[in-house]
Amino acid sequence: MGRGWKIAIGVVAALVVLVLLNALVLDRETKPAGITEPGGKIVSANGGELEVVERGPRGGSPIVLIHCFTCAINYWNGMIPLLDREHRVIAVDLLGHGGSEKPSSGYSVPNQAGVIAEVLAGLGVRRAEVVGHSLGGPVAIALAEQSPRLVSSLVAIDSIPDSSYGDVGFIGELPFKPVLGEALWRVKPDFSIRDGLEVAFAPGFKVPDEFVEDVKRMTYSAYADSHDAFDSYTGERALPQRGAALGVPLLAIMGAEEQIANDPAAALAAYRAAGAQTKLIAGAGHSPNVEKPARTAALVLRFGATNPAAEPKALQRSQKRLQNRAGVRGAP
Numbered sequence: 001m002g003r004g005w006k007i008a009i010g011v012v013a014a015l016v017v018l019v020l021l022n023a024l025v026l027d028r029e030t031k032p033a034g035i036t037e038p039g040g041k042i043v044s045a046n047g048g049e050l051e052v053v054e055r056g057p058r059g060g061s062p063i064v065l066i067h068c069f070t071c072a073i074n075y076w077n078g079m080i081p082l083l084d085r086e087h088r089v090i091a092v093d094l095l096g097h098g099g100s101e102k103p104s105s106g107y108s109v110p111n112q113a114g115v116i117a118e119v120l121a122g123l124g125v126r127r128a129e130v131v132g133h134s135l136g137g138p139v140a141i142a143l144a145e146q147s148p149r150l151v152s153s154l155v156a157i158d159s160i161p162d163s164s165y166g167d168v169g170f171i172g173e174l175p176f177k178p179v180l181g182e183a184l185w186r187v188k189p190d191f192s193i194r195d196g197l198e199v200a201f202a203p204g205f206k207v208p209d210e211f212v213e214d215v216k217r218m219t220y221s222a223y224a225d226s227h228d229a230f231d232s233y234t235g236e237r238a239l240p241q242r243g244a245a246l247g248v249p250l251l252a253i254m255g256a257e258e259q260i261a262n263d264p265a266a267a268l269a270a271y272r273a274a275g276a277q278t279k280l281i282a283g284a285g286h287s288p289n290v291e292k293p294a295r296t297a298a299l300v301l302r303f304g305a306t307n308p309a310a311e312p313k314a315l316q317r318s319q320k321r322l323q324n325r326a327g328v329r330g331a332p
Contacts, residue, residue, distance in 0.1 A: 028104055029219045036099035036217070037073050043122060047106060047115035051099030052123070053091045056084030062125050063304065065091040066116065066143075068134030068158075068200070068287070069226055072098030072214040075133065078293030083300065090125060092116055094139065096222025098214060107225035109135075109233035113142035120150055127152040129304040133289055134158050134200075134260075135226065138233050144246050153249040153307040155300055158258065158286045161270045162234035166260045175223070185220045202257035202285035240274035249307035250276040253299060255284030255291065277303070 033042045033049035040051045053073050063083055065076045073091045083089045093100040094112050106115075116139065120128070130151050132140030137159025144151040160166045175181045175196075193215050197207045215223075243250040252271035254264040261267050268278040279299055284291040 029102075029221060030104050031102040031217075031219055033101040034099050036093075040073070040099055042099070043119045045115045045118035045122070047111060047118065048095050048101040048103055050095070050101070050115060050119050051093040052119065053080075054123075055080050055089045055091075056087050058088055060084075060086050060088040061304070062088045062090060062128035063300065064116075064120065064125065064128045064130045064140075065089065066130065066132040066136030066139050067091075067094065067097065068136055069230070070097070070197070070215050070218065070223065071133070071211070072217075074098075074210055074214065075287065075290055079289050079297045079300075082294060082297035087301075087304075088125075090120070090123065090128075092119065094135070094226070096218055096226055098217065102217075102219045102222050104221050105225065107222060107229050109138045109142050109229050110146065112139045112229070113146055117143055117147040117150060121147075126150060129153045129155065129300065129307075131155040131157065131300055132159060134286065135230055138230060138239055138242075141239060141242050141246070142233070144248050145242065148246070148248075151248055153251075153304060154243060154246075155251045155253065155303060156239065156243075156271075157253045157289055157296065158255060158261065158264075159239055159252070160234075160261050160267050161238040161240050163231045165262055165267045165270070167262060181224060182220055185223065190216075199259040200286045201259075201291055202255065202283065203259070205285065205291060238270070240271045240276060243271070243276055244274040249303070251299065251303045252276050252278045253288060253296065254278075254280055255286055255288045256280050256282045257285045260286045 033051060035042065035051060037051065037053050040053050042049050043052050051073065067073060067075045072093050076091050080089055080091065095115060096102045096107055126149055128150060130140040130143060134157070137156035140154050140156065144154060175184050190212050193212045194207045197211055198205070201207065252268055254261065254268055256264060258264040264280065268280060272278050281288045281292050281295055288296045
C-alpha cells in the first residue's frame with residue numbers, strides 16, 4: 001500500500017473518530033434554565049426547571065399555552081395580548097426548549113406533562129383551558145390524562161392525530177439519524193435552520209430571527225428526543241382517541257396551508273369522528289397562532305366561553321369510586 005493511501009485512510013479514520021466523539025458529547029450535553037422572555041420566571045419542579053410567563057388578572061379563568069417542537073413561549077406573543085384582558089394566561093417552555101432546563105433525558109410526552117402539572121399546581125392553577133400547538137397538543141392531552149383537576153377544556157393546534165398524517169420528507173429526517181444527525185447539528189448555519197422552519201408556516205412566510213434562536217438554544221438530545229416523543233406517544237394511541245377517552249371538550253384547529261400534515265382536512269376529520277370540534281383557518285400553515293393570532297385567539301376564547309369548567313369523566317369516575325368506598329351512593 002502506497003504512502004498516499006495510508007495517509008488517506010488515516011484521515012478518514014480520524015474523521016470517523018471525531019464524528020463519533022461529537023455524537024457522544026452532544027448526547028450528554030445539558031444546559032441550565034435561564035430567562036429568555038421579558039417578564040419570564042423560572043419555576044422549579046422535581047422533573048426540571050421551566051421558564052414561565054404569566055399575564056392578565058390573577059383571578060381570571062386560566063388559559064395555559066404549550067408551544068410546539070423547536071419552539072418557545074415567543075410563538076404565543078401575538079395571541080397573549082388578546083387573551084390576557086380577562087384571563088390569567090400562563091405560557092410555559094417545555095423541557096429542552098426556550099429558557100427551560102435542558103437535561104440529558106426526560107423528553108417523553110408523559111414526562112413533559114408531569115413537569116408542567118407540577119408547575120401549574122405550584123402556581124395554584126385549576127380548571128384551565130389548555131392550548132397546545134403541534135407537540136404541545138399531545139402534551140396538553142397527557143396533562144389531562146394525568147391531572148384531570150387541572151384541565152377544563154383542550155385546544156390542539158395543528159397536532160396531527162399520529163405520525164401517519166404528516167411527513168417532512170427524507171431530507172427533513174436526516175437531522176434525527178444517529179451520528180449523522182449529531183454531525184449536522186454541530187455545523188448547522190442560520191440559513192439552514194431558517195429553511196427547515198419554513199415548513200412550519202404557510203408558503204412565503206418569513207421566519208423571524210427569534211425563531212432561529214429558539215432552535216439554537218436547544219441541545220441535540222432535546223431536539224432528537226422531543227421529535228421521537230411525539231411518534232412514541234401517538235404510536236401507542238392516536239390523539240383523537242386519547243381525547244375522546246377523557247370526556248373533556250376538545251377543539252382541533254389546523255391551518256389550511258399546512259406543509260407538515262399531508263391532508264389537514266383528513267386530520268380534522270379524524271378528530272370529528274372522535275367527537276371533537278374542529279376549525280380550519282384559511283391563510284395559515286402549521287402555526288396559526290403565529291400567522292393568524294387574532295383568528296386563533298378568538299377561537300380559543302369562544303371555545304372556553306362555551307365550555308365552562310366541568311368535571312371531566314376521569315375525575316367523575318375517580319370521585320364515584322371514592323364515594324362508593326365511603327358508602328355514598330348519591331347526593332341527598
